[in-house]
Amino acid sequence: MSANGPGKHFLLHTLFLAAALLLSPVVSSAQTEGTSLTTIRKPASYDASSAIEVGAGAGPTGIASDGVNVWVTNQFSDSVIKVAGDGTVVGKYAVGKNPIGVATDGVSVWVANNGDDTVTKLSIDGAVLGTFAAGDGPEAVLIAGKYVWVANEKDSSVTKLSSDGAVLGTFKVGQRPVALVTDGTNIWVANNQSDTVTKLSATGEVLGTYGVGDGPFGLAFDGANIWVTNFFSGSVMKLDLNDGAVVAKAVVGDGAAGIAINESDVLVVNNGSNSVSVLGKEGTVVSTLKVGISPYGVAVTPSGIWVTNAGSDSISRR
Numbered sequence: 001m002s003a004n005g006p007g008k009h010f011l012l013h014t015l016f017l018a019a020a021l022l023l024s025p026v027v028s029s030a031q032t033e034g035t036s037l038t039t040i041r042k043p044a045s046y047d048a049s050s051a052i053e054v055g056a057g058a059g060p061t062g063i064a065s066d067g068v069n070v071w072v073t074n075q076f077s078d079s080v081i082k083v084a085g086d087g088t089v090v091g092k093y094a095v096g097k098n099p100i101g102v103a104t105d106g107v108s109v110w111v112a113n114n115g116d117d118t119v120t121k122l123s124i125d126g127a128v129l130g131t132f133a134a135g136d137g138p139e140a141v142l143i144a145g146k147y148v149w150v151a152n153e154k155d156s157s158v159t160k161l162s163s164d165g166a167v168l169g170t171f172k173v174g175q176r177p178v179a180l181v182t183d184g185t186n187i188w189v190a191n192n193q194s195d196t197v198t199k200l201s202a203t204g205e206v207l208g209t210y211g212v213g214d215g216p217f218g219l220a221f222d223g224a225n226i227w228v229t230n231f232f233s234g235s236v237m238k239l240d241l242n243d244g245a246v247v248a249k250a251v252v253g254d255g256a257a258g259i260a261i262n263e264s265d266v267l268v269v270n271n272g273s274n275s276v277s278v279l280g281k282e283g284t285v286v287s288t289l290k291v292g293i294s295p296y297g298v299a300v301t302p303s304g305i306w307v308t309n310a311g312s313d314s315i316s317r318r
Helices: 006-013
Strands: 052-055 060-065 070-074 079-083 089-094 099-104 108-113 118-123 128-133 138-144 147-152 157-162 167-172 177-182 187-191 196-200 206-211 216-221 225-230 235-240 246-251 256-261 265-270 275-280 285-290 295-301 304-309 314-317
Touching: 060 108, 060 304, 060 314, 070 099, 079 099, 099 138, 099 147, 108 138, 108 147, 118 138, 147 177, 157 177, 177 216, 187 216, 196 216, 216 265, 225 256, 225 265, 235 256, 256 295, 256 304, 265 295, 275 295
Parallel strands: 060 099, 060 295, 138 177, 216 256
Antiparallel strands: 052 314, 060 070, 070 079, 079 089, 099 108, 108 118, 118 128, 138 147, 147 157, 157 167, 177 187, 187 196, 196 206, 216 225, 225 235, 235 246, 256 265, 265 275, 275 285, 295 304, 304 314
């Protein structure tokens, strides 16, 4: 896949219902799993025979685990659903317009509403606790300790919020930031149209900007290194935590999007290939798992790995 300028933005934001577009990962810090028990170290309770598909709302995109359930944003039905480990939809909650990113710390759930420049905070039971202003086009959301960080794709900024939604600062990063992750101290940002990642301090100071592949899309932290997917390169890179140097690179499927990490594996959603690549932490692809159409995000739970399929309005458990 290749695209430039405005074309990238269009593909990466509105056309993801087509398999050739983009959204693929195992969510937002994506996590995935698959069908080969011999190559994938999954949660102890995982059983390939229990793989299921669950209907979601229109355009399921972001996904996050609260440790038991998964929360899924439905971009085109302005809602988020809560799904139990057995696939039962236990709640559906209205949020803002065109929700994309979602994050939870097991106590609260935050949703980035791209269409109305807000974030919604819900309790773990789904009650709306508040809706707060963000930047222009909030795309991704991250809970880091007592703070919430929001990537605003349209004004190339990151907003830092308190737990009660107060804006504590807004910081410029690269073009079209679409993903966030913390290494426990700093905040890392994937700049989709600058082909870079930015490392911010906890106070928002830019500590470094590092070149990566074409169209960085997803971020994850494995406890020692940062991983970034490159959508248009169909690749994933492992970065040194200190200086952003590329220490490993692997070619995965078409449209590398969401990424997640479990105990032993790195899981990359391939939006254009309708699959998830499973890699060892050294960066070698060991298996490829088939999922639904135009997969976008991924999350890992004790019940298995869950993937949002934006093109088939479903989520897959593997």
